[in-house]
Amino acid sequence: MQSLLDVNKSSPRASDGVWPMQRSALLDWLMIETREQRFIDNILVEMCEKLEAAGIPVARASLHFRIQHPQWRGARLLWRKGLTETEIRTFEYGSEQTAEYLNSPINDIVSGANEVRQRLEVIDANAPKYQLYDQLRAEGxxxxxxxxxxxxxxxxxxxTFSTDRRGGFDDEHIAALSDLMPALALVSEIRLKNRFARTLLETYVGPHASEQILAGATTRGSGVTVGAAILICDLRDFTGISDAWPRDNVIELLNGYFDAMSEPIEKYGGEILKFMGDGLLAIFPLSNATACTDLLHAISEAQLAMTALNAEHVREGRKPLGYGIGVHVGDVMYGNIGSRKRLDFTVIGPAVNIASRLETLTKQVHRPVLLSKAFVDLAGVECELENLGSHLLRGLDEPIDVFAFSGDCLNVGQIPA
Structure with a gap:
């Protein structure tokens, strides 16, 4: 089957009126029919397939985005002929200073060039010696x-676009691809900004709360009552540390502490709703049947991480960090509270207050992790806990039974990753 835009004289060319019809159909698809497609990588795949069908011999295409993400500086979406999905690669902050990036056509474009074109069949001594070109030649x-x-x-x-056609792209191919750039820029910006909105919300309120907000939970008082295991954690003597240490060291310390605590919580399905100075609030919704045991496994791994972090502090001549964790279970209101213009998506209710009081109690009983009897009964903890008896917590009329927890009893090292 001949290409619609093949250089063979017997084939129709863009100037013969074939490409204008294909162009109109492809632009209509790109601008209108992709409205329900959330992901730009899927659009890239389908666009390349349509280009092939229209006679544009695209064998490889890529999109390179600078993204706003707390962990990644950029992302590359790469399609090759015959693939039904793109290969997605992310780049950490600082990657834009590497030789791989600086010595690349991508850097040229980002730095202001309006086009980089290189025919690969003939090696031009005057062309830039980009390693990418050798890789593309090796791919044929x-x-x-x-x-x-x-x-x-x-x-x-x-x-970027590449071809494996003998002789490369002809002028009509380049013109056809260039025609799509304004529409592709618009379509990609919409998807990139949608992704940024999700990333922003996930970064600051967590994945579950962000889904609620994006689904329309944006008015004060909107929310639902959910059953949850609640975890509140606080760092000890942070005021003294922040007064005595340089600011950058304090920030580094907090980040290390929050990494140790947060990563296990997220690994086991917990949702961190907020960081409160040197503390955090997280929930494990009881809609997950293993929520309580997941919370205990998260604490166990967090304790191991804190042990490793403190060993590093001791090696550097610093005091080990202390912390307190309070755990309770119950119904909470999960939603928006705040002023008319400034809202906080969080959980409130008596169960949250009890978890907070238990965290405070850790200072008095000198145990880092305290569990309420209500949580212990629901979790069905099989390992032996230290029963600390009944304690009257501030704000409660009746004392509650309190247990001290140590991750050692779970044999956390044997838990599958």
Whole structure:
């Protein structure tokens, strides 16, 4: 089957009126029919398939985005002919200073170039010696072009196309691909900003709360009552540390402490709702049948991580960090509270207050982790706990039974990752 835009003289060319019809159909698809597609990587795959069907010999295409993410500086989406999905690669902060990036066509475009074009079949002594070109030749590709995708507010990203066609792209192929750039820039910006909105919410309120907010829970008082195991954690003597230590050291200490506590919580399905100075509030919804045991496993791994962190502090001549964790279970209101213009998506209720009081009690009984009897009964903890008896917590009329927990009794090292 002949290509619609093949250079063979017997084939129709863009100037013959074939591509204008294909162009109109492809632009209509890109601007209108992709409305229900959330992910730009899926759009890239389908666009390349449609380009192939229209006679544009694309064998490889990539999108390079600078993204706003707490962990990643950028991302690359790569499609190759025959693939039904893109390969997604993320790049850490600082990657833009590496030789791989600085010596690349992508850097040229981001730095202001409006096009980078390189025919790969003939090695041009005057062309830039980019390692990428050698990789493309090794894949059997014959031509490469990169263009900017200019988004609003001066944000510039990059799209590239390569072919394995003998002779590379012809002028009509390049013109056809170039025709799509304004529409692709608009479509990609919408998806990138949608992803950024989700990332922003997930970063600051957590994945579950972010889904609630995106689904419309944005009015004061909106929320639901849920059953949850509640964990409240606090760092000991933070005021003294922050007064005595340089600011950057304090920030580094807090980040290490929060990593030790947070990563196990997220690993076992907990949701961190907020960081409160040197403390955190997390819930494990009881809609998950293993919520209580998941919480205990998270605490156990967090204790191991804190032990490792404290060993490092001791090696550096610092005092080990102390902490307190209070755990309770019960119904909480999960939703928005605050002023008319400034809301906080969190949990409130008596069960949260009890978890907080238990965390405070850790200072008096000198045990780092305290569990309420209500939590212990629901969790069905099989390992032996230290029964500390009944304690009257502030704000409660009746004392509650309290247990001290140590991760050692779970044999946490044997828990599957």
């Amino acid at each position: 590709l014959t031509d490469y072009v990169a263009w900017p995708l200019d988004h609003t507010l001066g944000k510039r990203h990059v799209v």
